[in-house]
Amino acid sequence: MQTIEQQLDMLMRGVEYGDPQTYINMRQELKERLELSAKTGKPLRVYCGYDPTSPDLHLGHTVTMRKLRQFQELGHQVVFVIGNYTALIGDPSDKDKARPRPTNAQIEANARTYQEQAFKILDGAKTEVRYNGEWLSQLTFENLINLASNFTIQQFLVRDNFAKRLERNDPVWLHELFYALMQGYDAVMLEADVQLGATEQLFNLMAGRKLQEVYGQLPQIAITLPILVGTDGHIRMSKSIGNYIGISEPPEVMYGKTMSIPDEAMSNYLNLITRWTPEQIAEIEAKLHAGAIHPMEVKKQLAWEIVDIFYGSEAAEGAAEHFARVHQQRELPDDMPVFQLTEPIRLVDLLHQAGIAGSKSDARRLVQQGGVRLGADAATNVVTDVDYVIPVADAILQVGKRRFLHLVP
Numbered sequence: 001m002q003t004i005e006q007q008l009d010m011l012m013r014g015v016e017y018g019d020p021q022t023y024i025n026m027r028q029e030l031k032e033r034l035e036l037s038a039k040t041g042k043p044l045r046v047y048c049g050y051d052p053t054s055p056d057l058h059l060g061h062t063v064t065m066r067k068l069r070q071f072q073e074l075g076h077q078v079v080f081v082i083g084n085y086t087a088l089i090g091d092p093s094d095k096d097k098a099r100p101r102p103t104n105a106q107i108e109a110n111a112r113t114y115q116e117q118a119f120k121i122l123d124g125a126k127t128e129v130r131y132n133g134e135w136l137s138q139l140t141f142e143n144l145i146n147l148a149s150n151f152t153i154q155q156f157l158v159r160d161n162f163a164k165r166l167e168r169n170d171p172v173w174l175h176e177l178f179y180a181l182m183q184g185y186d187a188v189m190l191e192a193d194v195q196l197g198a199t200e201q202l203f204n205l206m207a208g209r210k211l212q213e214v215y216g217q218l219p220q221i222a223i224t225l226p227i228l229v230g231t232d233g234h235i236r237m238s239k240s241i242g243n244y245i246g247i248s249e250p251p252e253v254m255y256g257k258t259m260s261i262p263d264e265a266m267s268n269y270l271n272l273i274t275r276w277t278p279e280q281i282a283e284i285e286a287k288l289h290a291g292a293i294h295p296m297e298v299k300k301q302l303a304w305e306i307v308d309i310f311y312g313s314e315a316a317e318g319a320a321e322h323f324a325r326v327h328q329q330r331e332l333p334d335d336m337p338v339f340q341l342t343e344p345i346r347l348v349d350l351l352h353q354a355g356i357a358g359s360k361s362d363a364r365r366l367v368q369q370g371g372v373r374l375g376a377d378a379a380t381n382v383v384t385d386v387d388y389v390i391p392v393a394d395a396i397l398q399v400g401k402r403r404f405l406h407l408v409p
Helices: 005-012 019-042 059-073 102-110 112-118 139-150 151-155 160-165 172-192 199-214 251-259 263-273 279-289 294-313 311-329 345-355 360-368
Strands: 045-050 077-082 126-130 194-200 223-225 338-340 372-375 395-399 403-408
Touching: 005 019, 005 059, 019 172, 019 223, 019 279, 045 059, 045 172, 059 077, 059 194, 059 223, 059 263, 077 112, 077 172, 112 126, 139 172, 151 160, 151 172, 194 199, 199 223, 251 294, 251 311, 263 279, 263 294, 279 294, 294 311, 345 360
Parallel strands: 045 077, 045 194, 077 126, 194 223, 338 403
Antiparallel strands: 372 395, 395 403
């Protein structure tokens, strides 16, 4: 049985606020709440919300999920909140412009698989799943006025992202200010002891503390974690940007995408999404710094670890072999999809029809950027002519580093 201090060390590992005093305050509050839980036998209610603004969860989402799992393993009640109502706005915390507003139908479609995907990390039998539309849809205009009366416009506008937009004379839309109120009200309705979020969401989590006090509840402990950068190595991982690694993607794709991240981003991945201890990570980073190990070897270990988390060691081994065969030895994958040619076809049309490109304009862009190869074997040649017509013949089409199509007459 871990002591309270040992639990604190684990739960506060990796937590960042950008302010040492906030860390000290939150650690002390969490210690007191854990001691109270141990004394009363009542588990803490710990939650994090995920807005279904896209159909897939990615590795960036798992940073907070892994922390939720730590609370879960200590016997606390984890609540996985699907933000079907907050998604109507979209969190503006990390955005330099307003998010496009999704429709209710899009949100509903995206949310369908969130629970199943989340249980790749969380223990489904011990997870409470809630949709925040349960309570947010019931708010009256009077309720909204009462919530808003606890905050000033200045508190919102001094936030970094809003301040920058105002400085550039870019619009800050009124509905964007509702987001923190909605997320704060989630904490009230869930009677949360702890809420998790990304570092830039601290304002929203603090809004929850404020509203809980207004409603006579103990304020939740806010735990914020750094963001995971995308495969580009610079911008936050995002499905809309395309720099993501989906947790439901095939093992070979997951492995290959991990191998594509820049060397300078590896530390971010090692610390946020692996199961390795701080000591193991420190040893790897020391070897990298000293030149005792090649970055490519560390990246292979990282890719193997990520696939193993979601699919197991057998799939990880298969993904590693696939990568070595296709990308390092330039051999072809065994399981290429087949596209039958009945007549000559423009390359752009084929890319669209085969589902490789979402539109013909996307297909043209792929070709123009040199991302399409065509040939009789693995030694394919780059095609940059958007008007190129593919003859009826046995051929291999390669798009990017990981997508292949076997063309057969």
